[in-house]
Amino acid sequence: MDTLIIKGGMPLHGEVTISGAKNAALPIMAAALLTPEPCTIHRVPNLTDVRFMAQILTWLGAKVSFEGDTLRIEARKVQGIGDYDLVRKMRASICIMGPLLARLKSATVSLPGGCVIGARPINLHLKGFEALGARVNIDGGYVHARARKLVGTEIFLGGRAGSTVLGTANVMMAATLAEGTTIIQSAACEPEIVDLANFLNAMGARIVGAGSPTITIHGVKELHGAEHEIIPDRIETATYAIAAAATDGEITIRGSNPGHLTAVIDKLTEAGVRIERRGPDLKVRRGGRLKPVDVTTLPYAGFPTDAQAQMMALLTLAPGISIITERIFESRFMHVSELARLGADIELEGPSAIVKGGRPLSGAPVMASDLRASAALVIAGLAAKGTTRVLRVYHIDRGYENIDGKLRALGARIERVSES
Ligand code: EPZ
Secondary structure, eight states: OOOEEEOOOOEEEEEEOBBBHHHHHHHHHHHGOOOSSSSESSSSSOHHHHHHHHHHHHHOOOOOOOOOTTTEESSSSOOOOOOOOHHOOOGGGGHHHHHHHHHSEEEEEEEEBBBBBBBOOHHHHHHHHTTTTTTTEEEEEEEEEEEEBOOOOOOEEOOSOOOOOOHHHEEEEEHTSSSSSSEEOOOOOOHHHHHHHHHHHHTTTTEOBBBBBEEEEOOOOOOOOEEOOBEEEEHHHHHHHHHHHHOEEEEEEOOGGGGGOOHHHHHHHHHEEEEEEEEEEEEEEEEESSSOOEEBBBBSSSGGGGGHHHHHHTTTSSEEEEEEOEEEEEEEEHHHHHHHHOOOOOETTTTEEEEEEEEEEEEEEEESSSHHHHHHHHHHHHHHHHHEEEETTTTHHHHHHTTHHHHHHOEEEEEEEEEE
């Protein structure tokens, strides 16, 4: 397993280019199962989760090939059973169900397990499939969905946190080949859903309303191949902006889409960070003392849960009390105990973390737990005095392309060592 060794205290300077969005790439890769024709997808990030999804598609019978950051997928013939071990290891693979159900009228996928951030149920996905006419049952750790045909209908997909991102993706994909019109109410509005809908429409689907809480899908007979470029990763963008602020540096972030992270830019500005938008680029520097702020994670366009841990790392440096409330997942505070090892003073109170910021952090060995918690530990390590070792870096490689390389290019003293 790899470890990142970080010698903190170096302000970040220079430029970083944002990769394609992981959470757009994964459902878009699954959407290529909807047609036997080849699909070409550009700006695909080089991540373990993406390579994993490629393995799953190959298992299902698709031909998958990478050429740099361009991915070609040809699902001429597919079978509808997702390999138990492969699917169980990556929750996002659940989004192969919608395409398989639409294409084959049958899909069997291992039940995705929960993870450190929560139970991660899929009841809303299954509710959507049943509303379209599928029979769903769970047996031996697999979830099966079968349908004689899929018929469009109106579906309310609201859940405990307001909406479901992959649930919306799954039902939208299934509905593209249903007979008649499907209306998804309380749909997720994330930019990744819009990117998926744009790809599906390029394939010949007829989807309107993506990005709003009401998405209408007029079913079509078949879909054809398409070419598409993935949107930039808004969470990677947020992560580097926060790292620049935490290290009192000044960086330019290239190739982002600032319009996808207005809540993050708003909160960072309130915390005293200077952010200038220049088209697809962001210039970020800490303008003086950091100020404490309160953050609540919400569905898009609210503050994204995937940037909550990184923001907490920053707010440990802001003198005063910041309250961070997590409204999307039931236990997304794994990073709190690890940040405490670096000297952070954080108390948990139900869904909120009370951050008493302002004490300088000092380096220590810390353990990565989930993807974004790991990013928070790297940010804290960059700001801390002394050396921080972040263990189990495979969590980070799931969602950040070449994070140590990109940080070194920004002047960070960070290296990756393989430890058995
Ligand atoms: C997507 O996960 C993202 N992953 C997550 O990013 C992100 O944190 C999450 O959306 C919320 O924005 C991908 O896109 C691959 P949800 P998803 O369904 O779709 C509950 C990262 O770090 N829920 O929107 O699985 C669920 O328990 C990852 O990149 C149900 O109750 O999340 C949660 O509390 C982490 N029933 C809430 O909804 C369901 O059927 C939001 O979950 C589905 C979800």
